[in-house]
Amino acid sequence: MNTPNTPHVLPALAVATTIIVWATAFPAIGVALTEMSPLGLASIRFAIAAAFALAWLGYRRPVRMPLADLLVCVLCGWVGAAGYSVLLNMGQTSVSPGAASFLVKTESIWMAMFGVVFLKEAFNRWAWVGTAIGFAGVGVIAYGQPGGIAWGSGAPFVLAAALCSATGFVLQRRLVQRYGALQVSAIMLISAAVALLAWLPQGAVELRAASGEVWLWVLFLGLFPTLIGQFCWTYAIGQYGAARAGNFLYLIAPLAMGLSWLLSREVAGWSTALGGACVLAGVLLVNMRGQTSMLPKPKRATA
Template identity: 30%
Template sequence: MPTTDRKALAAAAVTVLLWSSAFVAIRDAIEHYSPGALALGRLASGAVVLVVIAVIRKAGLPKKQAWPGIIVSGLFWFGAYMVVLNWGEQEVDAGTAAMIVNVGPILIALLGGWLLKEGFPPRLMAGMAVSFAGAVVVGVSMSSGGRSSILGVVLCLLAAATYAVGVVAQKPALRHATALQATTYGCLIGMVACLPFAGKLVGEVAEAPLSATLNMVYLGVFPTALAFTTWAYALARTTAGKMGATTYIVPAVVVLMSWIVLDEVPGWLTFAGGALCLAGVAVSRTRKRVRETVDVAV
């Protein structure tokens, strides 16, 4: 395997581990922070680290061709995605959220087929149908938890959609910007978009226990500043098709982490629905490896 591929896969592995931990950290912190405030605190923590690193490394500004993609990814992936995912994790457990959000690759493929004129192959449509069936099963399994649990499923699907938009926008931007530039300015744009939650953040920091605040800072420094940069590095150097099998383990890692840390495990019907979601992704991704997008994020 070429050295570049090894470095890209190593970067992707770091991202997968840290993004897996993010689902668990969010689930813990969201008990004390509202979705918007937690997103702003996470992005602010990440932005501080990224700006310091960018200044030290003299990263400079991205080329003008990169800005449209960076702005869109900042608004959708760093901003809207984090708020909606936080909200979703108020309603469903971390493992369930990870399984539902992992339908993102199918949405990315659909956007690629539409916006990039890559078509809609039969395997993609079959995979989408399987994943949709899985989401329905998860919704049914959560219905016993009341209306709010079904809302959580819908919110996680919305999170997958906003993540997909952000990824499709970021990929072309990486032709004109470094991974550090794309991540730094995307994070800053997401932070600015979340500034309306500043008042809530200030009030909740004063009331929240230290552990929840440390979780928020952890989310900003590691799953955001570090993991988004390592993934952008990998995305710029290889295709997701070569790394796809690795990202499929994220829900399994999240379930294991949430069991150990939070003592919560999805019910058997919920788990079966999540497995269907992942099976749909696997079906859709067995086609020709030409797509250069990513598979999961948090």
């Protein structure tokens, strides 16, 4: 039987768990990449998550999707899950975990811009100012990373990962409303694992030769950020609503930077701190001050 405090405690625990495991993913990837390749790490991570997703689908046996929706869901897995993970791993081979966590936050700006381009939504001046500040922060962060924003350096890969994440979220929004987040997430995880299947033998070889520390972090990545984090986030959205719950995610990047210092003594340079502050400020402006104009303009009534 639920106590009176349960409705308040469980959503708070779900949000806290999501923030912690998603923030820890950035330094965890940094450690795992010291002994594994980007594609090998991604393939192992999604193979672990897909095994649990398959078990869940077999147990719950949810309603089957029509072929058109299933193909969109698979595309979300390829782009928003596999593409995001591979590109983030490639970026973090040279970009620090703290810097990568701030660069990934540009996904919110990409999503807002998708609304302008594809849904004919409008940007007010605050939204444009926020976009400019956010990408200025990207430039400052990239300045302090090896290779800057030149092609082939790490920062463009992380930005491309953020673009993949935003694309996947936009594509899956309608599917989540229709079939539920757990079913959509399970199919995405399985399709991502299938997309990376060709690199699974390579990942297995690398993991067998890896240290015990890397083994633990790879297992953590497969179970916690991908499975538990996603479940807790779905539950939190159901309790708080997407807009309110989404505000908590601004804590991930600062926490990731702090965890990077605790786990690997990574000291953030001035470019990461200043650029990260600009990115967060820009995202906040786009999502809060620009929110009133992020809707289609109303049509004028005719006499």
